[in-house]
Amino acid sequence: MMLTLQSIEAGYGAVQVLRGLTFEVRPGEVLCLMGRNGAGKTTALRAIMGQVPVTAGSVVLDGTPVNTLPAHEVPKQGIGYVPQGRRLFGELTVAENIEIGLMTRGRDARVRERVLSIFPRLRERLDQMSRTLSGGEQQMLAIARALCLEPKVLLLDEPTEGLQPSMIALIRDTVVALKATGVTTVLVEQRVDAALSVADRIAFVTGGRVAETVPTAGLTTTSPQFATYVGV
């Protein structure tokens, strides 16, 4: 599915964060948004999900505007969102968190099995309260819950933040595996190596707009864009 953001303006009350943000993600592509803190990466994802009001511009999914829909209708269009900080339902078990994800799509047992086959560790922890999981397991569950919606477009906000290397590798492999199944992904990432290893293109965000979009094939960890837009 093609996701297009055209001249988006959005923010929080009087504070405008996105100032004409424009990018498109092609079907099956992994696009990484990179930029300094406050550049507008997370706000861009939240604008797609309808969680911050878009005051100008449009978010279009395969020709259908989604920014005019109520926020709870956006996931039903095929957009899954894994927010920064995992944001699980801590008082529910792993199984119940997954069930919550499944219920909007009719509780399909096949989808549940597919999601648990991607993250077998979750299968061992089905009756465990989700707030008692390790950071990596919580991230797995957050992604698993989003995958229950069978999204055509997946938005991942810093999925490797605060994780140990083995977990980072697992999350990266998951994104690659999802890409192979045709899932379009928008990834917000601060780690240059992680971005280069999974993304097809990187959109550098600064001051609420995309300054430059570059194919990762043309980038290395020492490319000047990282110093200019990310500060590393």
Place this chain on the structure above:
Amino acid sequence: MRDKRSLILHLAVLAALLAALPLLSAYHVTNVAKIMVLAVYAMGYNIAFGYTGLLSLGHAMFFAAGLYAAGMGISLFGLSAVGALVLGPVAGGLAATLVGLLALRTAGVAFMIVTLMFAQAGYLTILYFVRYTRGDEGIVIARATRAIGSVDLSADTPRYLLAFGIFALALLLNLALVRSPFGRIMVAMRENEARSRMLGYNPYTVKLTALAVSGVYAGAAGAAYAVLFGYVGASLASVQYSILPLLYVLLGGAGTVLGPFLGALLMFYLIDYASSATSAYLFIVGAALILLVLFAPKGILGTLRERHARWLP
């Protein structure tokens, strides 16, 4: 396993209540019957507050809707006791839906204030239409009309058994509700509305449904109170009756199925014994609540679940 264990526990509580009937004095039979009715009310409150996170100060209106629908139905329109018991939950659910349609456009403190205002408006309406409601004085329902067939519901044993039947039905339905998919969505909504929304749930619809179910419980309790205890009065629609279920739920454990019953039981007897010991009994009740907040902020069963029995629903 988890479901089986919780079902056994709830059935055991019901069995204990039934087995207690021949062992209790007439005084305690009346008390426990009243506690079971109030526990149904508190269970309804718990669906809104404990499971969905809706802190309402207007539930007295839903309780009163069932109470007056039953009481006025019997005394003014010649409704049967069974008819009154059916009408009560319908009236409670309808009142909660109407209030919810407007009040749920607000959240947090504003929701509390709006629901309180609705309940106060309901209370004042009862006082205003004194010709029909008999205001503060209330309606005393004739004993002869409080019967199912030849069974006199004002007698201790039938009253206890009917209160038990209503309580048992409410408890088991409550258990089924919280174990159902909708029960999980209610908890998800309580935990974080924004997260639920990004999974495709409409918070307004979920909260309105939960409030309506809560109102059905409150209305059922109100109707049962009218039929079993024969009195319908404005004092039962006052703000105090919005706060009582909150206290029961906080004491027993918000978000636990048995918490409202345990809270109602303990609070009822605490007030009963403290008021017989001193006229300053509210001081004792207040001290108990302070101790609760300090040592078991999640209520008795909430704390027990957190520390020892994770399977408790």
